[in-house]
Amino acid sequence: MLTEVTATRYVTPLREGGSLPGIVEADDLGTYVMKFTGAGQGRKTLVAEVICGQLARRLGLRIPELVRMQLDPVIGLSEPDQEVQELLKASGGLNLGMDYLPGSIGFDPLAYQVGPEEAGRIVWFDAVINNVDRSWRNPNMLVWHGDVWLIDHGATMIWHHNWPGARASAAKPYNASDHVLASFGPDIASAAAELAPLVTEELLTEVTADVPDEWLVDEPGFDSTDALRRAYVEPLLARAGTIHERITLDAPTTNGPSRAPGWLADRLTPGARTTRRTANEQSVKDGGQ
Template identity: 75%
Template sequence: MLTEVTANRYITPLREGGSLPGLVEADGGRGTFGTYVMKFTGAGQGRKTLVAEVICGTLARRLGLRVPRLVGIRLDPVLGLGEPDSEVQDLLKSSGGLNLGMEYLPGAIGFDSLAYRVDPFEAGRVVWFDALVGNVDRSWRNPNLLVWRGDLWLIDHGATMIWHHNWPAAGAAAARPYDASDHALAPFGPDIATAAAELAPRVTEELLTEVVADVPDEWLTGEAGFGSADEVRRAYVSALLPRAASVHERITLGAPAEHPRPPAPGWFTSGASSPNASARKGEAA
């Protein structure tokens, strides 16, 4: 299960994220005090976004990809009382209980394909993983990649496994194609074959069972069509396991659409030195 910490200070909203994540300080004792990017159960996307973050983030880390460490964050809604923004205050008030935190990467910058080169092997591993989980949100428009201490880090996996929004259709997920033509790493010639040979054999039923065990029961209980949280976990394993074996055969890497260089986000170009600007510079959501 996820390590749990308790939020003790809400620092600032990170408005570049569509779900309005926030930067918080939290403490779980025994050296677990730290700063985290928190995603809320009360956000519009709901708890399935957090389930996707846990499953995909944990699986990616187990496969050797860099993803910020994940924790569960207990939130007392009273922390929202001092927030001047009514939208943020409402979000905090509606998210009491267990939320998701991602370790804050201070000084990280957004990935720019013109400034940071990725070798075909690493690009292939990321593209293969995104194809496995059906990530529709790693395009040049919104890479959801950070560069921190010279390394590439993957963030924001809420828009994955879209079949879990319609479980009766999940059985067909294994055979779905994945068009990576507009993937953020497509220009680097991803070596899909090598990635598949390395990663596919590692995605076993045992590994997936361990990964889905990290999802808290309270985010799975009450799922329509299932009698228990463990039944939902088994459904995720059943959907992902057969896809891993052959997804590389259904990845398309056509010519990417012509597009302008995406503008750098405001928090990167402002040059401000305030705490809020520094916090946004390391956004991991």
């Protein structure tokens, strides 16, 4: 189970992403990047962060430590930004924290070299979780103390946004042509040989158990949180065994749009920062569509 801490001070928002995460201090004297349940992407983004982040850590990939983070919106009363105020008010209770890596910088493929072995492990992992958001446009990697760290896994496992079509969606190949590490000659075969045997039903069951029940309740089509957790295990287990045979590495696009589905690309756009409340208000204006 993830360690639980309580946010004690809201430091500053991070405006690079669409969900407007913030840097906060906690009662364990640690500093974290908090991701909020009240963000427009909703709790499924946090579910994906936990499952994929914990899986990566268990496979030996570098991911900042994740924690459960309790938030009292009162800590943001002095924040002058109305958008941040609304986000904090919509996110009281349990949220997700990611260990803040002070002094880290964004990964630049022109400035940093990654060996074929490490590149292969990261590309293979992203193929398993169907990560549509680690491209040259938006690497979602940091360099800290000379090492590459993976962050931001909210735009993964897109099949969990449409469970009736999950089996067909999870069976699709993975196009890594625009992956930020595609040009480093990723050794995908070696990565699969090393990592695929580690992705067992037992491991995935342990990883999904780290997702708080509060983020899984009331999912249409499931009568319990345990049933929903099993639904996450099945596609990941299937993909881990065979996805290396269905990874495409063609010439990357040079000026094309994101490969993410349109509905997801909209959510990943930096300007698409809406809290759940404002998203609901817009739905009412649009006639509930």
